[in-house]
Amino acid sequence: MRLFTAQAMREADRKAIDLGYPSLLLMDAAGRRTAKRLLERFAGRKIVVLCGKGNNGGDGLVAARWLAHWGHEVAVYAAEGQEGDAAMAQQALRAHGLEINPLSAWKPQPHSVVLDALFGTGLRGPLEGFYAELVENINQSGLPVVAVDMPSGLPYQPHIRANLTVALAGLKNEHLFYPHRTACGRILLDSIGMPPRALDNPHLPELLSSANMRALLPIRPGNAHKGSVGRVLVVGGYRSYTGAPSLAALGAYRTGAGLVTVAYPADCDVVPPLEAVRLPLFEWNTANLQMARADAVAVGMGAGEGGVEAALAALGLARPTVLDADALHERVLRAYAQSGLPSIITPHPGEASRLLGLSAEQIARFPLEAAQTLAQRYPGLVVVLKGGPTVLAWTPPGTSETRMAVNSTGNPQMATGGMGDVLAGVIGALLAAGLSAWDAARLGVYLHGLAGDQSQKPGLLAHEVAETLPEAVEQLRSGSARDFWEPGYD
Ligand SMILES: NC(=O)C1=CN([C@@H]2O[C@H](COP(=O)(O)OP(=O)(O)OC[C@H]3O[C@@H](n4cnc5c(N)ncnc54)[C@H](OP(=O)(O)O)[C@@H]3O)[C@@H](O)[C@H]2O)[C@@H](O)CC1
Ligand SMILES: Nc1ncnc2c1ncn2[C@@H]1O[C@H](COP(=O)(O)OP(=O)(O)O)[C@@H](O)[C@H]1O
Numbered sequence: 001m002r003l004f005t006a007q008a009m010r011e012a013d014r015k016a017i018d019l020g021y022p023s024l025l026l027m028d029a030a031g032r033r034t035a036k037r038l039l040e041r042f043a044g045r046k047i048v049v050l051c052g053k054g055n056n057g058g059d060g061l062v063a064a065r066w067l068a069h070w071g072h073e074v075a076v077y078a079a080e081g082q083e084g085d086a087a088m089a090q091q092a093l094r095a096h097g098l099e100i101n102p103l104s105a106w107k108p109q110p111h112s113v114v115l116d117a118l119f120g121t122g123l124r125g126p127l128e129g130f131y132a133e134l135v136e137n138i139n140q141s142g143l144p145v146v147a148v149d150m151p152s153g154l155p156y157q158p159h160i161r162a163n164l165t166v167a168l169a170g171l172k173n174e175h176l177f178y179p180h181r182t183a184c185g186r187i188l189l190d191s192i193g194m195p196p197r198a199l200d201n202p203h204l205p206e207l208l209s210s211a212n213m214r215a216l217l218p219i220r221p222g223n224a225h226k227g228s229v230g231r232v233l234v235v236g237g238y239r240s241y242t243g244a245p246s247l248a249a250l251g252a253y254r255t256g257a258g259l260v261t262v263a264y265p266a267d268c269d270v271v272p273p274l275e276a277v278r279l280p281l282f283e284w285n286t287a288n289l290q291m292a293r294a295d296a297v298a299v300g301m302g303a304g305e306g307g308v309e310a311a312l313a314a315l316g317l318a319r320p321t322v323l324d325a326d327a328l329h330e331r332v333l334r335a336y337a338q339s340g341l342p343s344i345i346t347p348h349p350g351e352a353s354r355l356l357g358l359s360a361e362q363i364a365r366f367p368l369e370a371a372q373t374l375a376q377r378y379p380g381l382v383v384v385l386k387g388g389p390t391v392l393a394w395t396p397p398g399t400s401e402t403r404m405a406v407n408s409t410g411n412p413q414m415a416t417g418g419m420g421d422v423l424a425g426v427i428g429a430l431l432a433a434g435l436s437a438w439d440a441a442r443l444g445v446y447l448h449g450l451a452g453d454q455s456q457k458p459g460l461l462a463h464e465v466a467e468t469l470p471e472a473v474e475q476l477r478s479g480s481a482r483d484f485w486e487p488g489y490d
């Protein structure tokens with residue numbers, strides 16, 4: 001499943017037409033499906049359809065026709081100047097005997113529901129004048145709004161604040177990234193019968209969904225033993241950061257690691273989980289770390305000033321590695337990228353800011369671009385740029401194409417200390433279980449977010465998310481994990 005930009009969706013539309021699929025069929029499916037979705041949630045209200053003159057408006061005209069055909073009370077207000085499919089939709093509506101009122105005549109009517117078909121992916125700039133005022137009036141009316149494809153005005157201000165958005169053919173950036181996602185309300189995705197070949201675009205980011213992540217779950221054979229399902233070495237800890245490596249160890253065990261060893265400075269009060277092997281060290285060097293038996297390493301959590309040394313010492317173990325927090329420095333990343341070892345870096349925007357020389361705000365605003373830049377700067381390293389949502393990027397060595405993915409799980413209650421430490425442990429366990437770096441990173445962020453979603457509540461703590469990981473794994477395995485968007489009719 002891919003995440004689309006407006007332009008990419010236009011290209012998919014064009015591809016469908018080039019494949020011989022009639023665009024009017026897409027519009028008819030879009031309008032009809034949207035009408036059904038509206039009825040599922042707002043049956044009994046008078047329906048007011050507001051249409052622009054483009055194809056988004058065309059979808060609205062189709063929806064109005066079907067709603068009237070099914071016997072519902074519908075009032076239609078539309079801009080003038082429809083062309084192509086939208087003009088055909090208008091013709092079909094008129095054939096059903098419906099009247100079309102000028103948009104300027106719309107006034108909020110009590111107990112109505114508004115179908116927002118003003119603008120979709122074709123918007124080229126912020127709404128001004130009449131349309132800006134119309135959008136403000138709709139928002140202020142307090143009436144429920146169902147948006148066709150996306151709330152009109154996005155990604156600019158002003159825009160509609162919808163209760164429900166019916167995304168057509170695929171999810172777009174506005175449906176996933178904040179603050180725009182908030183304006184969508186609940187999100188339903190409808191395929192509208194678009195030929196799959198038209199949607200297939202490997203250059204777009206993959207959207208991590210329950211279906212594709214389920215396939216990555218490692219299988220635990222009946223004759224498993226603790227040495228065969230993945231041994232993780234956690235390397236971290238520093239004076240006041242004694243909890244970080246313990247949380248990573250907990251994350252690793254709860255994701256299925258067979259054995260976790262925690263290496264930490266001997267003068268530090270690190271208290272690893274009872275089940276972990278303790279390795280207090282007086283010096284970070286490879287020989288010391290080799291005392292642990294490990295299939296994968298997670299290094300840097302709470303490592304403070306010792307982070308660089310610890311990560312360079314861990315490099316000598318030549319194991320798949322996840323680099324977090326205080327290990328995330330230029331020198332370390334260069335060394336790991338050159339080593340060719342499967343390696344993952346998990347910066348939050350603050351750490352990415354240190355690496356890129358940009359502000360954390362800029363990185364949080366343009367996470368796709370920031371993750372891509374990091375992945376191109378350090379070929380071979382899988383970049384996990386944490387946030388809401390987390391973005392992943394990877395430039396396989398010897399190629400120039402960067403693969404991108406965007407996570408769909410997680411929630412703002414996860415913005416608490418230690419949450420990233422748990423993630424490092426989760427990914428470490430998946431690396432130790434034998435997954436490739438790209439698979440371990442994708443499944444790891446997905447499971448971590450899914451666990452956070454299960455126990456979503458104010459005051460959520462990192463160790464609680466770790467404790468919920470087994471439930472998240474089970475949910476994903478059994479097929480009961482739900483995506484945040486609701487699937488359409490297929
Ligand atoms: N994906 C698919 O395959 C399918 C997509 N479908 C649907 O098509 C939608 C996209 O339709 P679209 O391309 O016609 O654009 P749309 O959003 O209606 O807006 C264009 C209109 O807005 C106007 N306009 C632009 N900027 C403006 C501004 N700042 N301020 C004011 N006006 C502005 C512009 O006017 P112009 O400047 O060109 O005169 C033009 O009239 C998509 O979201 C989905 O709903 C389905 O039908 C089936 C298959
Ligand atoms: N608003 C949010 N939506 C989704 N996930 C979030 C949100 N805020 C934080 N998270 C997740 O919580 C984790 C926080 O990591 P990080 O900032 O490194 O925490 P720490 O350094 O305290 O361990 C990341 O995995 C991030 O994706």
Ligand SMILES: [K+]
Binds near residue numbers: 148
């Ligand atoms: K719309």
